Amino acid sequence: MGFGLWGLLLLALHPEALHAARHPVLLAASHLLFLGFGVGVLVGAMHPLVPVVLEAPLPHPSWGYPTLALWGVGLPLQVWGFLKAEPRWVALGGGLVLLGLLLFASHMALAFRRASRWSPVATALAWVSFYLGLTPLLGMLQALTLRMGFYDPERLLWHVLAGLVGVFVLAVVGVGHKLVSMFTLSHGVDESVLGLLLWVLNLGLLGLALKQPMGLGLLAVGVGLACYDTFRILRHRVKRALDVGVRHYLAGLAFLVLALLALLAGQTLWAGLWFGLGFLALIVSGMLYKIVPFLVWTYRYAPRVGLGTVPALKAMLPEQAAGWAGILLGLGALLAPFWSPAFWLCLAGGLLCAYALEEVLRS
Structure with missing residues (x-):
């Protein structure tokens, strides 16, 4: 959450x-929002979620701590290197983050090998783990080519696509399918659409990386399938009222559609802002409102059930x-492409989100 607020503050202070x-500043802020806020929450959430999906415990839960240390130390160094235009700090910080995420991906690979049950949700999480290792690796290779004299700016597209589509879109549709079903008490929804969706998004990502026209079309089909899958879940829900976390999730999906429409219209900047500030920020914060209270309650109060209030x-x-x-x-993200003070609205929303989560931790 701290990395996310830092990134929003940079954008609010330097919209130019x-x-x-x-x-x-844009390189620093984007890494803080995506690699800091987005990946930080995702990696943390996968530690309790993967054992539930696989119905098998993690082989080495303690490996999460060196992952946290390498990522938590490496990212500020990398961001400092971007802000000061110091390639050495970028390389050092990025190298530490890369080691941390490769350790995490290796841990997840061991967990998937022990799975007693496999499903499309597990497949989605396996792909996310793969892209979590691949994305910083591509970024590091791109930085090395800059030092060695054969830098090609077009290769930066691979790094961006692996992160945005491979990590975040696949994580949201996979984890979201599981969590939204749990949070709305939806039963009887098969996972066939999710399985097809994973094929479509991966092929679309490959097409975009190779600059094939079909790539964007497949990505559009994948977004449509994600919306349809969510509609199917909500149609089968037992819990009719939608709580704040699920409402955030649905608003985030709407921003994903907006980002896709902007991309189809050739407005790359609009697409990026609606993806990062709308889709990612709303969905991740919404999931935090469900995950953090559950983890805190389980750790602090579950042993006291039956012994007191x-x-x-x-x-x-x-x-x-x-x-x-x-x-x-949501309002700040919607207005950000047209009105630079909107970043302050996003920052205010981020601070309120941090306050809400702090209240959970203090409860």
Whole structure:
């Protein structure tokens, strides 16, 4: 959350950075938002989620700590290198992050080998683990080519696509299928659409990387399938009222559609802002509103059940603050391509989100 707020603050203070693709502030902010906030939450969430999906414990849970240390130390060094235009710090920080994510991917590979049950959700998480290792590796190779004299800016596209589509879109459709079904008490929804969706998105990613026209078309089909899969889940739900986390998820999907439409229209900047500030920020914060109270309650109060009064899970989250956080994030993301002060709205939403989560931790 701290990395996410840092990235939003940089964009609010320096909106002019958006007009240069390789502006130091834009590079720093994008890595803070995607590699910091997005990947940080994703890696943390996969530690308790993967054992549930695979119905098998993680082989080495303690490996999460060196992953956290390498990523948590490496990313600020990398960001500092971007801001100061110091390639050595970028390389050092990026190298530490790469080691941390390769360790995580290796740990997940061992976990998948022990799986007692396999499903499309497990396949999605396996692909996400693969892209979590591949994305920083591609970024590091790109940095090395710059030092060695055979730099090709076109190869940066591979790094971007592996991160945005391979990590985040696949993670959202895979993890989202599981979590939204759990949060809405939806039963009887098969995973066939999710299995097809994984094929479509991976082929679309490959097509985009090779600059084939079919790539964007397949990506559009994949987004449509993701929306359809979510509709099927909601249609089967037992819990009719949608809580704040699920509402955030649906708003994030709407921003994914907006980002795709902007990309089809050739508005790359609009697409990037709606993807990062709308789709990613809303969905990740929405999932945090569900995951963090559950983890805190399980750790702190589950052993006391039957021995005394324990708070209800729903009561741990200040929903009004979480709701306003989503409104500010969504409004700021929507206006960001046209009105630079909108980044301050996003930052205000991020601060409210941090406050809501802090209240959960203090409960």
